[in-house]
Amino acid sequence: xxxxxxxxxxxxxxxxxxxxxxxxxxxxxxxxxxxxxxxxxxxxxxxxxxxxxxxxxxxxxxxxxxxxxxxxxxxxxxxxxxxxxxxxxxxxxxxxxxxxxxxxxxxxxxxxxxxxxxxxxxxxxxxxxxxxxxxxxxxxxxxxxxxxxxxxxxxxxxxxxxxxxxxxxxxxxxxxxxxxxxxxxxxxxxxxxxxxxxxxxxxxxxxxxxxxxxxxxxxxxxxxxxxxxxxxxxxxxxxxxxxxxxxxxxxxxxxxxxxxxxxxxxxxxxxxxxxxxxx
Numbered sequence: 391x392x393x394x395x396x397x398x399x400x401x402x403x404x405x406x407x408x409x410x411x412x413x414x415x416x417x418x419x420x421x422x423x424x425x426x427x428x429x430x431x432x433x434x435x436x437x438x439x440x441x442x443x444x445x446x447x448x449x450x451x452x453x454x455x456x457x458x459x460x461x462x463x464x465x466x467x468x469x470x471x472x473x474x475x476x477x478x479x480x481x482x483x484x485x486x487x488x489x490x491x492x493x494x495x496x497x498x499x500x501x502x503x504x505x506x507x508x509x510x511x512x513x514x515x516x517x518x519x520x521x522x523x524x525x526x527x528x529x530x531x532x533x534x535x536x537x538x539x540x541x542x543x544x545x546x547x548x549x550x551x552x553x554x555x556x557x558x559x560x561x562x563x564x565x566x567x568x569x570x571x572x573x574x575x576x577x578x579x580x581x582x583x584x585x586x587x588x589x590x591x592x593x594x595x596x597x598x599x600x601x602x603x604x605x606x607x608x609x610x611x612x613x614x615x616x617x618x619x620x621x622x623x624x625x626x627x628x629x630x631x632x633x634x635x636x637x638x639x640x641x642x643x644x645x646x647x648x649x650x651x652x653x654x655x656x657x658x659x660x661x662x663x664x665x666x667x668x669x
Contacts, residue, residue: 391421397431401439416442416456449475484664488632495631509609509621511628516603516641516659521554522546522584523575524595530555531615534574540587540595541576549584552577554600557640573639575600603638607660610645614654618642625660634662 398405411417412429417438419429438459445455454471457463463471524540526533534553541547554577559570578584578597587595607628611621622640629635638661646655 391430391432394419394429394431397435400433401436403439403443411442414452414456416452416459448472449479488664491632495628509611509624511607511609511625513605513662514608516606516661518602519554519575519600520578520580520597521575521600522549522578522587522595522597523556523573524589524593525558525571525573526593527571530557530572530574533572536589537574537576537595540589544587546584546587549579550576551579553644555642555644556600557642601638603659603661605637605662606641607634607662609658611656611658612654613656614652618654618656618658621658625658629660629662633665635665637661637663 392400394405394408398408401408408417408429408431412419417435420432420435421430422428423430441459442455445458446452450458450471454463458468522537522541524533524537526536534555538547541550554575556573556575557570558573584597586597589595607625609621609625611618613621640661641659643657643659645657646653648654
């Protein structure tokens with residue numbers, strides 16, 4: 391029989407952990423002295439310690455290990471448990487690889503420019519938004535002007551609480567061969583249904599819910615309209631460097647606009663999904 395300290399040294403586990411295993415019912419001492427309370431273990435119990443450590447190394451919790459050692463788990467339950475652990479570990483590895491790419495990109499930017507970038511790009515989600523919108527081509531500001539006039543004419547301007555521009559063509563190309571379709575979307579104050587609004591040229595402003603997005607690359611731009619393409623270029627490069635691709639039309643939310651003070655705050659949102667290795 392071995393004293394707890396001797397067994398701990400042999401098993402390469404702390405005395406505190408052995409006491410914790412005892413409390414959980416994972417590893418009971420072979421003998422406990424009735425008078426002194428000293429715990430004693432046998433060398434045969436080393437194999438159980440190894441089994442505990444091996445299962446913990448697979449990512450199982452101590453409670454899961456206890457059920458497994460007590461034979462209260464079926465082979466099918468163990469298979470399902472390990473498949474879940476496999477999926478969680480794969481997700482963790484993917485997330486850490488993405489984090490590594492972000493660190494590498496930041497290092498390249500600092501080494502190239504000798505300072506932190508002016509704009510930060512973060513990954514976030516975007517909620518669904520009730521909108522009334524108009525689709526057109528050319529400069530999105532002109533499409534918004536048409537939509538604003540139609541809303542004023544129908545007395546609906548007070549229902550608008552924000553503005554979202556959408557680009558339905560590929561903004562990943564530096565110079566698209568044809569002007570991409572654009573959409574001037576007005577965020578509504580509530581989801582109460584509105585009828586479509588017809589324009590003189592027979593186009594219609596439609597009411598719908600702009601879908602939520604699980605992942606977007608977001609950049610807060612303070613550049614005016616004429617130079618905001620520089621921040622779009624930053625986002626394009628960031629997507630390329632981090633192995634993403636566009637999964638939906640690009641959005642820009644106009645947070646603040648003042649020609650008088652030359653204040654422009656626009657959130658650029660690139661919906662993204664990872665490019666898988668098998669692609």
